[in-house]
Amino acid sequence: MQPNSDLTVLMFHGLRREIPEYAKYRGYSSYIIQDRDFEKCISWCHNNAKVISLGDVQKYLDGEATEPGILITFDDGLRSVIDIGCPILNHYNVSALVFLTTGWIDNGIEPSIFGLERQLWHTCPLKIGFRRGDFDFEAKLGSLSAIPKVIDALWRFCFKNQISPLSIRQEEFIFDGQNWQASLDVNVVQDWEPANWREIQKAVKTGTIEIGLHGVSHTPWAWMTEEQLENEASESISRVSQEIGIIPTSFSFPHGSTNELSFKSARKYFDLCFTSEAQKVKSRIDLNKGIPRFNVFSDNPVNINLEINYPKIARFRRALINSIKSRA
Numbered sequence: 554m555q556p557n558s559d560l561t562v563l564m565f566h567g568l569r570r571e572i573p574e575y576a577k578y579r580g581y582s583s584y585i586i587q588d589r590d591f592e593k594c595i596s597w598c599h600n601n602a603k604v605i606s607l608g609d610v611q612k613y614l615d616g617e618a619t620e621p622g623i624l625i626t627f628d629d630g631l632r633s634v635i636d637i638g639c640p641i642l643n644h645y646n647v648s649a650l651v652f653l654t655t656g657w658i659d660n661g662i663e664p665s666i667f668g669l670e671r672q673l674w675h676t677c678p679l680k681i682g683f684r685r686g687d688f689d690f691e692a693k694l695g696s697l698s699a700i701p702k703v704i705d706a707l708w709r710f711c712f713k714n715q716i717s718p719l720s721i722r723q724e725e726f727i728f729d730g731q732n733w734q735a736s737l738d739v740n741v742v743q744d745w746e747p748a749n750w751r752e753i754q755k756a757v758k759t760g761t762i763e764i765g766l767h768g769v770s771h772t773p774w775a776w777m778t779e780e781q782l783e784n785e786a787s788e789s790i791s792r793v794s795q796e797i798g799i800i801p802t803s804f805s806f807p808h809g810s811t812n813e814l815s816f817k818s819a820r821k822y823f824d825l826c827f828t829s830e831a832q833k834v835k836s837r838i839d840l841n842k843g844i845p846r847f848n849v850f851s852d853n854p855v856n857i858n859l860e861i862n863y864p865k866i867a868r869f870r871r872a873l874i875n876s877i878k879s880r881a
């Protein structure tokens with residue numbers, strides 16, 4: 554493939570206008586990007602490539618593209634994509650592919666685990682626990698700067714024990730032996746709040762977003778049986794078809810989690826299945842092994858050029874900045 558006909562797929566999650574006080578301890582690895590950084594990304598993409606839509610992807614896969622292409626994607630279907638992302642995309646006259654988690658949208662609320670950072674910021678120091686059946690997670694939080702470490706430990710605990718992090722209910726958390734009383738920040742924007750069907754439909758109609766799927770429950774696909782995978786695929790398709798009136802043909806794996814069975818099941822329902830491997834898309838790739846994407850972190854400043862052309866340096870830079878920040 555000629556370098557001038559590369560396809561790069563970018564993966565975003567959500568956007569924010571300001572970094573709230575509680576999130577400043579999170580360092581540089583957040584999945585929520587500031588609006589001005591997102592605008593810089595889109596401006597860079599617009600100046601350095603053709604920002605393509607789903608219908609153009611095949612041309613790149615067939616090796617028939619004549620200019621570099623960038624496909625912008627968002628996972629999950631968060632409200633900030635509509636509120637903050639769409640006006641910026643419109644300004645550059647480009648569109649994004651949004652992978653919806655239909656159960657998340659149907660629930661209409663931010664999953665509990667994403668509210669943890671805010672809650673810990675208000676209640677530190679304390680002992681935090683999570684209990685489900687025989688699974689028992691406990692950590693002592695001594696200072697605000699330890700919040701990212703405690704949250705990372707909880708995510709690792711979930712993955713080690715195959716507990717889907719987004720399935721954790723508020724009542725399964727324990728703060729200093731008490732139930733979670735989450736009423737401290739009712740006025741704060743919830744970064745992981747989903748958009749609703751009406752908002753999504755409106756953005757689809759204007760052509761600013763296209764729709765793909767991200768399952769129903771956001772459970773990692775490598776953990777599920779064939780029957781569960783089929784249910785995730787067929788149920789999410791039927792929800793989008795009921796609410797938006799389209800049948801999505803693309804998919805992204807929740808948490809980037811894949812195995813042989815999950816690829817096989819996803820390909821039965823979707824033409825294009827996106828993973829989270831930081832690579833450019835080669836023409837004539839084996840579509841049964843997924844299409845790679847670059848996750849764009851909230852580095853400050855965001856450097857898309859570094860991220861996609863020198864991913865190893867970008868990773869090293871992020872690790873370095875994070876280690877300096879966490880010691881500060």
Ligand SMILES: [Zn+2]
Pocket residue numbers: 628629767771807808
């Ligand atoms: Zn996701």
